[in-house]
Amino acid sequence: MKTFLKYLFIAMVAMASVAGAYGQSQNDYSKKIDLELLKQDFRVLRDSLQKLHAGLYRYKTKDEMNALFDQCYKQLDHPVTETDFFAIVSRLISSIEDGHTECFLPQDMIKAIIAGVKIFPIQPKYVGGRAYVPCDTKTFLAGTEIVEIDDKPVNEIKKQLFRLLSSDGSIETEKYVKINDGHDPFSYLYFVVYGEKSDFKITYKTASGGLAEKRLPADYFPKMECAPVSAAVDQYLSLEYKPGGVAVMTLKTFANEYLKRTKENFENFLAASFKELIDRKIIKLIIDLRENGGGEDTNGALLYSYITDKPFQYYTSLGSTTKQVKDHPNLAIQEPKENNFKGKVEFLISGKSFSGAAEFSSIAKSNSRGLFIGEETGGGYYGNTSGNKYAMVLPNTKIRINIPLYKYVMAVKKVQDKDRGVIPDYTIMPTIQDYLDHKDVQMNFALELLNKK
Numbered sequence: 001m002k003t004f005l006k007y008l009f010i011a012m013v014a015m016a017s018v019a020g021a022y023g024q025s026q027n028d029y030s031k032k033i034d035l036e037l038l039k040q041d042f043r044v045l046r047d048s049l050q051k052l053h054a055g056l057y058r059y060k061t062k063d064e065m066n067a068l069f070d071q072c073y074k075q076l077d078h079p080v081t082e083t084d085f086f087a088i089v090s091r092l093i094s095s096i097e098d099g100h101t102e103c104f105l106p107q108d109m110i111k112a113i114i115a116g117v118k119i120f121p122i123q124p125k126y127v128g129g130r131a132y133v134p135c136d137t138k139t140f141l142a143g144t145e146i147v148e149i150d151d152k153p154v155n156e157i158k159k160q161l162f163r164l165l166s167s168d169g170s171i172e173t174e175k176y177v178k179i180n181d182g183h184d185p186f187s188y189l190y191f192v193v194y195g196e197k198s199d200f201k202i203t204y205k206t207a208s209g210g211l212a213e214k215r216l217p218a219d220y221f222p223k224m225e226c227a228p229v230s231a232a233v234d235q236y237l238s239l240e241y242k243p244g245g246v247a248v249m250t251l252k253t254f255a256n257e258y259l260k261r262t263k264e265n266f267e268n269f270l271a272a273s274f275k276e277l278i279d280r281k282i283i284k285l286i287i288d289l290r291e292n293g294g295g296e297d298t299n300g301a302l303l304y305s306y307i308t309d310k311p312f313q314y315y316t317s318l319g320s321t322t323k324q325v326k327d328h329p330n331l332a333i334q335e336p337k338e339n340n341f342k343g344k345v346e347f348l349i350s351g352k353s354f355s356g357a358a359e360f361s362s363i364a365k366s367n368s369r370g371l372f373i374g375e376e377t378g379g380g381y382y383g384n385t386s387g388n389k390y391a392m393v394l395p396n397t398k399i400r401i402n403i404p405l406y407k408y409v410m411a412v413k414k415v416q417d418k419d420r421g422v423i424p425d426y427t428i429m430p431t432i433q434d435y436l437d438h439k440d441v442q443m444n445f446a447l448e449l450l451n452k453k
Contacts, residue, residue, distance in 0.1 A: 032079040054407035055385025059097040090164040099168045100386045106398035118218035119187040123226045129155035132432040135226040148203035161189040168417030173351025174378030182228035237269045245453040250288040254296030254356040274339045283343035294355025313411035345370030354378040361422040366412035370441040374442045377421035383408040
């Protein structure tokens with residue numbers, strides 16, 4: 001359940017290999033669509049969201065959502081291209097504030113864009129409101145800060161691109177992950193927002209701290225420099241030991257389907273690991289969830305049962321727009337495991353800590369089980385809308401939308417902000433130099449903190 005979708009950029013690269021044989025005209029992405037067809041698609045989308053989306057009113061009232069629907073519909077007063085319509089739909093989806101609700105251009109349109117559109121030729125890395133070149137390119141050294149693109153400050157560009165990205169509540173860490181790591185590549189979003197360009201004026205910081213300008217010609221997707229690379233994972237679960245009697249448990253997924261590929265078993269791993277911690281008399285534990293995009297929700301409850309010695313509640317409710325679920329295991333009172341860990345625990349979290357990993361984090365945070373270090377989780381503190389999804393295709397534009405069908409509400413104490421994720425006790429944000437040096441400042445901080453106690 002509830003895992004990140006495959007990265008868009010990876011799909012683009014895969015399709016790029018067949019783009020040369022693709023028969024669609026390179027100009028099809030700029031063809032305007034009849035207004036009545038666009039309106040029909042929007043009405044179908046609105047009706048489906050209102051009937052099916054269990055969390056449509058989690059962060060916004062019904063009146064607020066109706067106003068958003070009406071505002072978007074009013075924009076359809078003339079024929080536009082499919083990418084222009086996609087931008088309107090994306091902004092609507094983003095406004096729902098649900099990270100499991102996403103929309104995608106049809107594959108033939110993506111192929112047409114790959115084959116026919118020249119885009120911003122570098123994949124930058126955003127760190128906060130700043131953008132950097134994350135590798136050596138033909139023009140820039142790794143770490144070069146980009147200040148403006150075509151006279152627009154990069155922070156303002158980021159705000160416009162973020163309006164197309166979905167996330168839970170007002171959480172931005174997940175959006176940084178999407179734009180930096182290839183789920184929704186910067187260049188693709190830049191094209192959707194600002195259109196096609198032949199070149200780009202780059203204002204950047206020099207080594208001496210001054211500003212300089214260069215013009216970069218646009219280029220095709222397969223030639224993009226610093227493109228994100230998705231490393232193959234051969235092990236999702238691990239337990240290792242650090243100096244000072246500290247154990248580090250790394251859990252990169254809760255998804256059993258991924259674990260089957262690597263011949264790992266979540267339940268067996270936890271049982272063996274926590275027995276080993278007791279046998280070795282370990283009293284300091286770091287649980288690293290920074291790469292964990294979720295998976296089976298029961299795995300989150302199982303994990304917490306190993307770090308508590310008290311019965312606990314995980315979900316308070318779970319339901320769709322038509323029924324309330326009564327028989328989900330996580331609705332029952334959960335009992336601690338016999339070999340539960342009673343020592344000190346720290347949790348490492350990030351914007352990739354989404355869905356089931358964010359659920360677990362909210363339970364651990366609400367019960368004050370240990371300190372949280374890193375960046376705000378990508379998933380909401382109070383829960384999410386996920387589980388089964390309705391994968392709809394709009395009849396005319398063929399834009400694809402995933403609509404999650406079940407609203408999950410966590411059994412957590414109230415916090416000040418209802419639209420945020422789990423906020424770390426210690427927010428540690430790596431700098432661009434930390435990234436380039438492969439320096440894990442979050443882990444280092446966690447180890448230093450534990451060893452001081």
